[in-house]
Amino acid sequence: MTLALKQLSKTFEGSKALQNVSLQMKDGQTTVILGPSGSGKSTLLRCINLLELPEKGKLQLGDLQIDFEQKITNKVKQKLRRNTAMVFQEFNLFSHLTAVENVMEGPVTVLRQDKDQAAQHAKELLEQVGLSDKYDSYPSRLSGGQQQRVAIARALAMEPQYLLFDEPTSALDPELEIEVLRVLQELAHERLSMVLVTHNIDFARLVADRIVFLEEGKIDFDGSATAFFASEDPRIRRFIHSLKLEV
Template sequence: MTDLLEVKSLKKSFGAVEVLKDVSFSVPSGTVTVIIGPSGSGKTTVLRALNALDPADGGRIRIGDVAVDFDSTVSPAQLRAFRAQSGMVFQQHNLFPHKTVLQNVIEGPVIVQKRARDEAIAEAHRLLDEVGLDVKSDQYPFQLSGGQQQRVGIARALALRPKLMLFDEPTSALDPELVGEVLAVIKGLAAEGWTMVIVTHEIRFAEQVADEVLFIEGGVVVERGKPATVLRNPTEARTRQFLQRILA
């Protein structure tokens, strides 16, 4: 199986704080990698580096046939081409409040990618139907529940036709009763063969959806492997300690 994503020696600092020290991993095409770890471990920073929202200070990332070497000077055009390879779903929904659901989904394809409006609208309806919200296409974000807004956010990311989907704790801002509907959509994407990297605190969900789990702490990958191993019988004492606390 070919690796769609390859990360080598990723480094990132904010001021004097070294958040990512040396992170390397790969994600085969059509698989799901889940990243877990305590707050401040660097999980979100990894995702933001993968989407170039926070470009890395060092290391190399390849998504498909587009690679960026952050040990060298990276041009704005290179960053744009790299960022176009992935779609990001954030903790907060980040929808445009003054635009309808449909307008939110077509914004990227029409404005950023310059695709034909009719084509973008047709695809948006298909994607909204996939997440169970096409009936809400003419409503505004304030008329939706948090779970519905997050599902629109997923459709919006998919509309950009990315090779890689990134999820940063997509259920952390939701009421507990709304979590299931978002996780169900992500499970559906996994079943369709989307390549995904997911940061989550939902350990049971990780166990169900992941092909591989990474435990990150202190800016390094402490342990990685199949979910049955990392989540049920981890090798590293620190992984065991973390899971005992989060599952207690």
């Protein structure tokens, strides 16, 4: 299922966060969005999931077409979000639910799955992200890396067409970050359709099929990861070098 964005424009208090951004994502592809702070990366991701609404532009996902100059109903939002699942910087787990209950909550309440079936699938997903011994643990008993892996399992449980990740390791220290990056690498190798915002340039090099480089709300590069890292463009070289210096 192709995800297409056409001429998205978004402003905040008169400041242009996105300026006529057009992209087309493909099935089975990992797209990594890079750019300096304030370039519009997270805004773009949030627009894909309708957490932010552009003033102008269009979005198409399969047979769902959205014109942002028209009113967006809750029904349209729900339809889109059943096909896109987002993992945030913060884990946003329900503190009163165990890991397995957090993962099965969406399938039971939104997709109306049978509880036993949802629980079994939730356990399989927790095993997939390396948490088979944490089924009955509450978030307060989990490390940050473990909580983020539960959040990833929760997103997978909805069986979305696209997985969206907004700097999913930025709140973690390096050791815990590696746990999460390993899971994301495995998902990329499974050819899931993913859109990922990250500051980890080495991870981007490892998993990206495609890189979109944003600056001042505009696309300055859109192409293969190989072409991005081989680019002689002075701005791209400076950006890559600056992130390596931060490591």
